Amino acid sequence: MSGANPEAVPALDPRPPLLEFDGGELLNGLRGALAYLHANEEQTNQLNVFPVPDGDTGSNMYMTMQAAVAAAEDAGEPTSVSAVMDAAAHGSLMGARGNSGVILSQVLRGLAHGLDGHHQATAPCVAAALGAATRVADEAVINPIEGTILTVVRDCAAAMRAAAAQSADLRIILARGVHEAHAAVARTTDQLPVLRDAAVVDAGGFGFAVILSGFARAVVGLDLGEPQGSADTDHRRSPRLRAPGDPQEPSGNPAPLRGAAAIAEPVESWGCCTEFVVEGPESDDVALRDALSGHGDSLLVVGGAPYTRVHVHTDAPDEVIAIASRYGRVGELKIEDMSAQHRAVRDHAGARARGRAAGRRRVAVVAVASGGGFHDILASLGADQIVEGGHTMNPSTEDLMRAVRDANADAVILLPNNDNIILTARQVHVLAGDVDIRVVPTRTLPQGISALLCWDRDHPIDAVITRMQSAAQQVRTVEITRAVRASRLDGREILADDVLALMDGELAQVGSDERTVIEELMASLPDPPEVVTVYRGAATTEQAAHLLVVTLQLSYPTVAFELQDGGQPHYPYVLSLE
């Protein structure tokens, strides 16, 4: 079953119509939405077009929604829908992470506008709020494209407004909305070529449908007949939805969606990022996943006997390893203390901020980076504050805002240095009061470095911004990583653990080892670059990186190669070509 007949649901529902809900019920609905999103967080994360370590949509939306609910709860007695939604919208803005999190926060902000001044929510006022939500969300994105969360929000809102024109029963309106949201999610695969190639639906759109489903379940208690992931439904918590293209779907699309189900509270502790492989005939990925579920956050189990790769954030890595070793030989073990890293970064930034607190600056730069080496490079080029974050950890609006405050300047230039952080950076101005926030939309760290190279505190800010923007465009970025799962991308078959080279975000080369992939990529360039900077990742040894650079130098004697310690996680190498 891929979705219920929308007319059939209300017709079979014997309950009396629901004509309005109040602030308490709204808060309850938001809590329900959060719980449902929690249950479907990993499911949403797995809907990733690129099989690379990347900003996790499910986690980003979950953390954004969590901030919304926390703020609504902290606002005191839920006296009116207006008060609850206002608090939730503000909370979501503070906690917004990733592009989908930011768009979600804009939807909530639009709803808050629409509900403004209302004590109770009725059908007409819900319809008006949805109109506002669509408009505000659309405005947040500069070049909206079809087949994303925006399309899903718009289609869903249109269906609900049409339903509201015919009926005052919020149960009917919500049922229609949930149905349309899931139908719109299913359509995204055909709306966006990248989604079609990867045989997935849009993750943000799916997340939104999950949120609406969770809300409807809590407010009107409906079982709305969404597609259920029956095979892996865990009775201990809310049922998980099945996204179209899920391996359990009988329609039999290729199965790109694999991975973890365990979700613990990801916010309080960062734990240790623990990675290893389990080798042996018993190293079954499903069994391992079950055994390890509940032992950490962000559990990722990929591959399968005789070679399964495990990634988990846990406070007790020894425990996890002990469990895993029952299934085979544990190797390639890597444990990083994320809390310590995080603390170190915070302390570092804090120390710099304190050192300067005496004088307020005219202009300062706040940059986002992941990896100690990149932190040092950006600081040496004059960035005043550096916020930890990147592919796998997107900072929230509030994280950026804190750095903006610590920078203590009249104007702050933000360098997001990641595709999935640009939109978050663009929201900071809402919270920034009288600080003039300028975003130079750098998509990669090399772009951010190029931009920062022509930063000058004493030049007029508008001229500097123009120069920084154009400098960012003059560098090409190559990111080398490993596929976290098998996939099909741009017509190429990718196996789990294949080495991928992304050039400016597009898949450029696939292979089995880093050096060959980089050499093939260099060979594919129409003109060799003048300068290539090789930033080695946290997991790449200096010897390996040195060998790579020496080899490249032999093949390209006219190119100047420079090796730097980037310290980035998950990406063995990041290269800038200039």
Place this chain on the structure above:
Amino acid sequence: MIHLVTDSTADFTAAEAASLGVHVVPLTVRFGDAQFRDGVDLQPDEFYRLLADAPENPSTSQPSPRAFAAVYQALLDTPDDQVISVHISRKLSGTLQSALVAARDVDPSRIYPVDSESVTVGLQLLVEAACRDIAAGADVATVIANLADRRARTRIYFLLDTLTYLHRGGRIGRAQAFVGGVLKVKPVLSLQDGEVQPQSRVRSRQQGLDALIDLIRATGDLEDLRIVHAAAPRLGVELRERVRAVVPDLDADIVDLGPVVGTYSGPNAVGVACMAAVGAPGGE
């Protein structure tokens, strides 16, 4: 008659100076114990060869007041003779100081030392324009007033291959902000109002040439321009090609950067002096 004196940092060849009728006082460059008069005992080619092999950076020093005095005395032959002495920015060198001391000793009423607030090709453009004024019959006051007007419209943009030499030579000024980076960068600098100003940092020569072109564009309409390079003739030619696309009606000469400024720029640097037209953004 009005005589023009400048110093060796104007980077005129002996032949050019002779044909302009300009008198050049050399600064001094020292490699260890070996001492050379800039442009007299040491030409750019030889200097960059020595620089490449030198165990330590050369040092430079201003001409002595006595060297200036000798030139001034020789020029003030008849009561009609006057001297305008145009020199490297006083913020970069003590040369003007020596000229002022010599002028006071020789005949302050007939010797006019002027700060060009520039150097190398920028100083060249100003000296040549003053020569034209003199040839056209302008009096000393007019020549000096025109110099002051033109120097305010003249700036030089430089792309250095490295910050190393500027840093070692201690002439880094505000470009100090560029020091200490982890990455290897090529600084883009300007010399304006006599001072070195950091403009931007780039990673590649191509980006550097782009930055120079942007700076030229921002200067607006130009009255004159001239290119200089430090042991990088091909880079000079490349810059001229790029400049031609932006300023098609001015044909830029290319000049070898001399030993004194070369000590601080290091090899493989390229620069362009721009004299903005009156009323252009860079001409105010």
